[in-house]
Amino acid sequence: xxxxxxxPVYWGLVDCNSFYCSCERxxxxxxxxxxxxxxxxxxxxxxxxxxEAKALGFKMGDVYFQVKQRLEKLGVTAFSSNYTxxxxxxxxxxxxxxxxxxxxxxxxxxxxxxxxxxxxxxAMDVGWTIQDRIKQWVGVPVRVGIGPTRTxxxxxxxxxxKRSRVFKLDLGSKELEDILEETPTGDIWxxxxxxxxxxxxxxxRNARQLRDMDADRALKLLTVVGQRTxxxxxxxxxxxxxxxxxxxxxxxxxxxxxxxxxxxxDLAQAxxxxxxxxxxxxxxxxxxxxxxxxxxxxxxxxxxxxFSASASVRIxxxxxxxxxxxxSAMKALDKCYQSGHGYMKGGILLYDLQEEGSRxxxxxxAVAEPRQQKQTKLxxxxxxxxxLYGRDTLRYLAQGPAKAHWHMTRNLLSGAFTTKWKQLAKVx
Numbered sequence: 001x002x003x004x005x006x007x008p009v010y011w012g013l014v015d016c017n018s019f020y021c022s023c024e025r026x027x028x029x030x031x032x033x034x035x036x037x038x039x040x041x042x043x044x045x046x047x048x049x050x051x052e053a054k055a056l057g058f059k060m061g062d063v064y065f066q067v068k069q070r071l072e073k074l075g076v077t078a079f080s081s082n083y084t085x086x087x088x089x090x091x092x093x094x095x096x097x098x099x100x101x102x103x104x105x106x107x108x109x110x111x112x113x114x115x116x117x118x119x120x121x122x123a124m125d126v127g128w129t130i131q132d133r134i135k136q137w138v139g140v141p142v143r144v145g146i147g148p149t150r151t152x153x154x155x156x157x158x159x160x161x162k163r164s165r166v167f168k169l170d171l172g173s174k175e176l177e178d179i180l181e182e183t184p185t186g187d188i189w190x191x192x193x194x195x196x197x198x199x200x201x202x203x204x205r206n207a208r209q210l211r212d213m214d215a216d217r218a219l220k221l222l223t224v225v226g227q228r229t230x231x232x233x234x235x236x237x238x239x240x241x242x243x244x245x246x247x248x249x250x251x252x253x254x255x256x257x258x259x260x261x262x263x264x265x266d267l268a269q270a271x272x273x274x275x276x277x278x279x280x281x282x283x284x285x286x287x288x289x290x291x292x293x294x295x296x297x298x299x300x301x302x303x304x305x306x307f308s309a310s311a312s313v314r315i316x317x318x319x320x321x322x323x324x325x326x327x328s329a330m331k332a333l334d335k336c337y338q339s340g341h342g343y344m345k346g347g348i349l350l351y352d353l354q355e356e357g358s359r360x361x362x363x364x365x366a367v368a369e370p371r372q373q374k375q376t377k378l379x380x381x382x383x384x385x386x387x388l389y390g391r392d393t394l395r396y397l398a399q400g401p402a403k404a405h406w407h408m409t410r411n412l413l414s415g416a417f418t419t420k421w422k423q424l425a426k427v428x
Contacts, residue, residue, distance in 0.1 A: 007237055009120035010146050010168075011153040012113035014097060014130055017141045019109035020048035023089045024079045026139045027417045027425050035076040039064050042256050042409040043080055080410035084391060088418045092138045100130055112150055127166035143167075150239050151232035154189040155179065155207070171235045180208035180233070190229040190239070195222050207233060251289070253278040254347025258409035261343045264333070267296060269400030271329040274348045276396060279322035280383060282350070288318035290352035292325060294332035299344040311335035318354055321375050322382075325350075326398060390419040 016022060020038040025031050035053035037046045046062045056074050058067060064078070071078055090108045097103050097111055101119075104112040113130075115123045127144035134142050145157025146168040153169075159179055160167035169176045186196035188207050198221060204210055211233035219227040228238045253274040261267055271294055282289060292315060297308035311332040315324065329348055385394050392402065415423040 006116060008114035008116050010115040010123050010148060011150045011237075012101075012115060012123065012127060012130075013106075013145045013150070013153040013157040014103075014111050014113060014134075014142055015145070015157050016093060016109035017143060018048060018050050019090075019140070020079075020081070020086055021050045022140045023082070023086050024414055026089070027414065028077075031077055035074070036079070037071065037076055038079050038081060039412065040081060042258060043411060044256075047081070078412050080413040082410075082414050082416075084416055084419055085414065089138065089140060093134055093140055093142075096134050096137050097130065100133060101126065112153065113144075115146070124166060124168055127168070131165050141165075145169075148235045149232040149237050151189050151229055152176075152235070155183065155187075158183075158187060177208065180211060181206055183207040185210050188229060188233070190225055191222075195226060198222070248285075248287070249351065249353055251278055251281060251287075251350040251353060252347060253281070254295070254345065254349075255408060256345045257343065257406040259405050261296075261346070261406045262339075262341070264337050264339070266400070266404070266406050267337065267343065267346060268330060268333060269398065269404060270346050270406055271333055271348060272326050272396055272398040272400075274346075275325040275329050276322055276399065278348060278350055279320055279325050279379070280386070282320035282353075283379060283383060286356040287353045288320050288356055289325070289350035290315050290318040290354065291350070292328045292332060293349040293351065294329055294336060294346075295349065296336070296343045296346035298341050304342070307338070307341050309336040309338060312351075318352070320356065321379060322396070323375065326396065389421075390416055 018036075021036045024036060024038065033052065034050075035056055035058075036050045037053050037058065038048035039045065040047045043064050045064055046058060046060060046067070049058055049060065053076055056076065058071070058076070068078075086108065093109070094103065094105055094111060097113075101113045104114070106112055113126075115126070119126060123146050127146055130144055131142055134140060142165075143157060143160040144166045145153050145155065145160050146166070147153040147156045148169075148171050156167045156169045159169075169179065183206055184196070185191050185199050185204060185207060186193065188210065191199070191210070199205070199210065202221075204213060210230060213230055215227055215230055218230045222229070231238050255274070257270070261270065291312060293310055293312040295308070295310035298304065298306055300306050313328050313332045313335075315328055319325070325348075382394050386392065392399075395402075415425075417423055417425050
């Protein structure tokens, strides 16, 4: 984390260009400069597009089966979502970035960078170094936006697409005024579609008008988040300043099935898979769950009557052990399962989360502590192996076949080029 002794003079935002598509192009250099799209779960709709694909008229959210023929006719290459690959490439980008500057990771493909007085003068040079280093070491193109606040850094990053790969905004400059005038309110970080519609009714259509809005009026109309956005546009650093992240209270792992699930056995396998992933996430965040809820539902887009069911169970001793989560999920499934339905989505919700080791043990827990430690070591080993060799290298038998019919449909999935030895790219 960055130092809190003094405020940064500038903030930078490093953002990977069309990240999912860039990850796919890494191992398909023949696609450089050509249109590429990435699809959502079950190959449902377009969630990532290269500029070349956008230029052909495709947009985010287009339903794949509706535009499939047009994609093929225009020579657009489509990929199913390969989250394992994207996660690994993201880690490489962030590790490379951390070698150069302190970072505050914001999402899978974005990080904020603070520029303190000592480095502020060289902010542009640092930005170009970041751009060149990540491209050279990882192969993913990035753009860097630099501004006096996080919101202005976001805006600079947006305009880096149009101006140059590294772009800087300064308070009081004519360039900033022109950009604020040209930028619609809906393109400003922190201003959603509904808020933009409210502002439109008041005649506030661009970022300059938003910046000049009365701060108290912004508070009433846009809540405290909107007010902070207005102040940030004026150059006051107030977003995420001295704010401690609030620990999560729930964790959801849910997914649509590739095909209808009609048997309890298949649902049990799916819930086991969700428990495995959720348990790994709990341990990564050093959290424990005291309750688990199983939920399942049929499709709302068929002629069959819609049906959903859920059930909860309390976990006597808060845990992040996958085995305990699976047993709890099976109890909940017994409570709510009803035959005669074709389920299209299911998952689990973990609730009453608490920090690992944050409570005093009971006498019975103290007696069982040696066995608990063995289970904890087992989970640590499982996580290390799966982190090194790829998810499901070690897996629970209760998860069922590795390619069960209910698994997510990914007919256009690329290889695990960085996480499985057998799928490493071969140099010819």
